[in-house]
Amino acid sequence: MAALQPVRGTHDLLPDAARAHRAVEARALDVAQRFGFGEIVTPIFEFTEVFKRTLGDTSDIVTKEMYTFEDRGGESLTLRPEGTAAIVRAFISGGLAQQVPVKAFYRGPMFRYERPQKGRQRQFHQVGIEILGVEGPAADIEVITCGHHILEALGLGGTVTVELNTLGDVESRAAYRETLVAYLKGRQNELSKDSLNRLDKNPLRILDSKDEGDRAVVADAPVLADSLNDASRDFFARVQEGLSALGVPFEISPRLVRGLDYYTHTAFEFTTTKLGAQGTVLAGGRYDGLVKQMGGPPTPGVGWAAGVERLAMLLADPPPAPRPLAVVPAGAEAETLALTLTDRLRRAGFAVDLGYAGNMGKRMKRANKLNACAAVILGADEIAAGAATVRDLDSGEQTQVALDALEGALDRFR
Numbered sequence: 383m384a385a386l387q388p389v390r391g392t393h394d395l396l397p398d399a400a401r402a403h404r405a406v407e408a409r410a411l412d413v414a415q416r417f418g419f420g421e422i423v424t425p426i427f428e429f430t431e432v433f434k435r436t437l438g439d440t441s442d443i444v445t446k447e448m449y450t451f452e453d454r455g456g457e458s459l460t461l462r463p464e465g466t467a468a469i470v471r472a473f474i475s476g477g478l479a480q481q482v483p484v485k486a487f488y489r490g491p492m493f494r495y496e497r498p499q500k501g502r503q504r505q506f507h508q509v510g511i512e513i514l515g516v517e518g519p520a521a522d523i524e525v526i527t528c529g530h531h532i533l534e535a536l537g538l539g540g541t542v543t544v545e546l547n548t549l550g551d552v553e554s555r556a557a558y559r560e561t562l563v564a565y566l567k568g569r570q571n572e573l574s575k576d577s578l579n580r581l582d583k584n585p586l587r588i589l590d591s592k593d594e595g596d597r598a599v600v601a602d603a604p605v606l607a608d609s610l611n612d613a614s615r616d617f618f619a620r621v622q623e624g625l626s627a628l629g630v631p632f633e634i635s636p637r638l639v640r641g642l643d644y645y646t647h648t649a650f651e652f653t654t655t656k657l658g659a660q661g662t663v664l665a666g667g668r669y670d671g672l673v674k675q676m677g678g679p680p681t682p683g684v685g686w687a688a689g690v691e692r693l694a695m696l697l698a699d700p701p702p703a704p705r706p707l708a709v710v711p712a713g714a715e716a717e718t719l720a721l722t723l724t725d726r727l728r729r730a731g732f733a734v735d736l737g738y739a740g741n742m743g744k745r746m747k748r749a750n751k752l753n754a755c756a757a758v759i760l761g762a763d764e765i766a767a768g769a770a771t772v773r774d775l776d777s778g779e780q781t782q783v784a785l786d787a788l789e790g791a792l793d794r795f796r
Contacts, residue, residue: 391496391504397703402694403507405701407489409535410509410688417528419487419511424468426491430458435676436467437642447494461493465510465687466669467676473514474678482515482681489690500657503691510666512685514673519617521684522648522668523624529652529664529686530630538654538696542663545635545651546622549606549667550614552646558609559585569599580641587641605636617647644671648684657692664688706733707795708749708775712742712761720760723770723785727758730789732796749775755795758788 388394395403411421430450449461462468465488478484489509496502511528513521526544533542549555563585570578574593581588589600610618625632632650640649645667652664666686673681694700707727711720724736735752737745742759749757759771759780770788773780783791 389504391498393503398700399694401703402697402700403690405697406536406690406693407507407509410532411487411489413532413535414487414511414528417485417511417524417531419485419528422469422472422486422488423490424462424465424472424488427459427461428468428471430460432467432471432676433460433463436470436644436672437463447496449493449495463492463494465490465492465508466512466672466685469510469512469685470514470673470676470678470683473673473681474676478514479679479681483521484512484514486512486514486685488512500695507690508687509690510685510687512683514681514683516684517670517682519620519624519648521682522621523628525666525684525686526621526625526632526648526650527628527630529666529688532688533652533664533693536693536696537698538663538693541656541696542652542654544625544630544632545638545653546625546632547606547635547638547649548610548614548618548621548647549640549645549649550610550647551617552671554606554610554614555643555646557611558604558606561604561609562586562589565603566599572599584641584643586639589637589639590641600637606639607636614647621648640667640669644669644675646670650686652688654696656696662689663692663696703753704733705753705755705795706735707792708745708752708754708757709734709736710742710745710749710757710759712759715762716760716765719765723758723760723788727789727792732789732792756792758792 433448448463451459453459469486469488473479473484491505491507493505495504498504511525513525530544533539550558563581566573566581566585566588570581572595573588574591574596577588577591577593577596588596589603591597591600638649638651647668649667650665651662653661654663655661664686666684668684670682672683673679709720709724711717720736724734727734735749735754737748746757754775756775757773759773764770764782767782769782769784771780772783772791
C-alpha cells in the first residue's frame with residue numbers, strides 16, 4: 383500500500399510552521415483589538431447561496447474553485463472560499479444591524495480548488511477585518527491603517543507597498559462601465575472566452591484577467607478616474623489625506639479594480655516583490671452594496687483579508703520554540719518526586735519536560751535536544767537535603783536550591 387499523503391493543495395503545519403502561523407494570527411489579533419475590532423468566528427461551511435450571492439455566478443471562484451457538496455438532508459453547502467460573505471451573513475442573521483458600527487476580526491481556513499503553487503494552496507488561512515455601518519472615509523482610513531500597523535508588527539513594514547485606487551460611487555461606476563463596455567465591444571474579437579462571458583454581466587472583471595490577449599486589450603482601456611463625479615473625487619481625496627496624516631505610504635494604482643457591482647469607492651492591496659507572482663499579501667475595499675444584496679438592510683462596509691501563509695513566509699525571524707525546564711530524576715527513588723515536582727512547576731506557569739525513561743545521561747541528552755534552558759536534577763543527595771540542583775544549560779553554572787524556594791530561584795528562566 384502506498385504511504386498516505388496529504389491531499390494535493392493541502393499541507394500539515396508541523397511545529398515550526400505552526401508557530402509562524404500562530405505568530406501572524408496573534409499579532410494581527412493584538413493590533414486589531416487595539417483598533418477596537420472584536421473577533422467573530424463563523425462556521426467553516428455555509429449554504430452555497432451565501433457565496434453565490436456575493437461572488438457572482440460568473441466569477442472564477444463560483445464556477446471553478448468552490449468546494450460544494452450536498453449533505454444528507456439535500457442542502458447544498460460550500461466550504462468557505464473567503465471570509466467577508468460569512469461575516470456579513472452573521473451580521474444579518476445575528477441581528478447586528480442594531481449595533482452599528484460593527485467592527486469584526488476573523489481568522490481561519492478557507493478553501494479554493496486552484497492549481498497549488500508557492501503561497502497558494504487549496505486549503506489556506508486568512509485573517510481579516512470588516513467595518514459595517516460607517517459611510518464616510520474614516521472607516522477606509524482605519525482599515526488600511528490597521529493593516530499597515532499589523533505588517534509593521536510582523537516586521538514587514540519596509541517590504542510591502544500599499545496600492546490604492548477608487549471605484550467611485552454608484553453613479554461614477556455606472557458611467558465608467560458604459561465607457562468600458564463601449565471600448566471592449568470595439569475589440570471583442572481579441573478577448574478570451576471568459577472575458578466575453580463577462581462583457582455584459584461584470585465587465586470590470588476583465589481588467590483583472592491574466593490572459594495575455596486580454597491584458598493587451600486592457601492596456602489601452604479608459605481608466606476609471608476619468609468617470610469620477612465630484613463626490614467620488616472628494617471621498618478619495620479625503621482617504622489619501624487621512625493616510626498621509628497617519629504616515630501610511632501609498633501609491634495610486636489606476637488599474638486596480640473590483641469587478642462586482644456592490645464594490646464602491648476605495649480599493650487597495652498590500653503587495654511585495656519577495657513572493658514572485660503571488661505578491662499580494664493583503665487586499666480589500668469598500669462594499670456598500672453587499673449587505674443589501676445578501677438580504678439585509680442597506681449598510682455600508684469596508685474591510686480586507688490577508689493570507690497567513692504568505693505573511694508567514696515573509697517573517698525574517700520565525701518565533702523560536704519555547705525553552706522548557708528539564709526535570710531530571712537520578713534513580714528510582716527520585717521518580718515520584720520528579721513527577722509531583724513537574725506538576726507543581728507547570729501549575730506555577732513554567733514549561734517543563736520530564737523524560738519518560740532512561741538514566742541521567744540519556745535524560746540530559748534529551749534536555750539538550752529540546753534546547754532546555756535549565757535542568758532541575760533530583761538525586762539521592764538532593765532528596766536527603768530536601769533540595770534540587772539547578773543547572774543553567776547555557777552557562778553550565780549550577781546551584782542547590784531548597785525545594786520550597788524552587789519557583790523563586792527559577793523565575794529567571796521563565
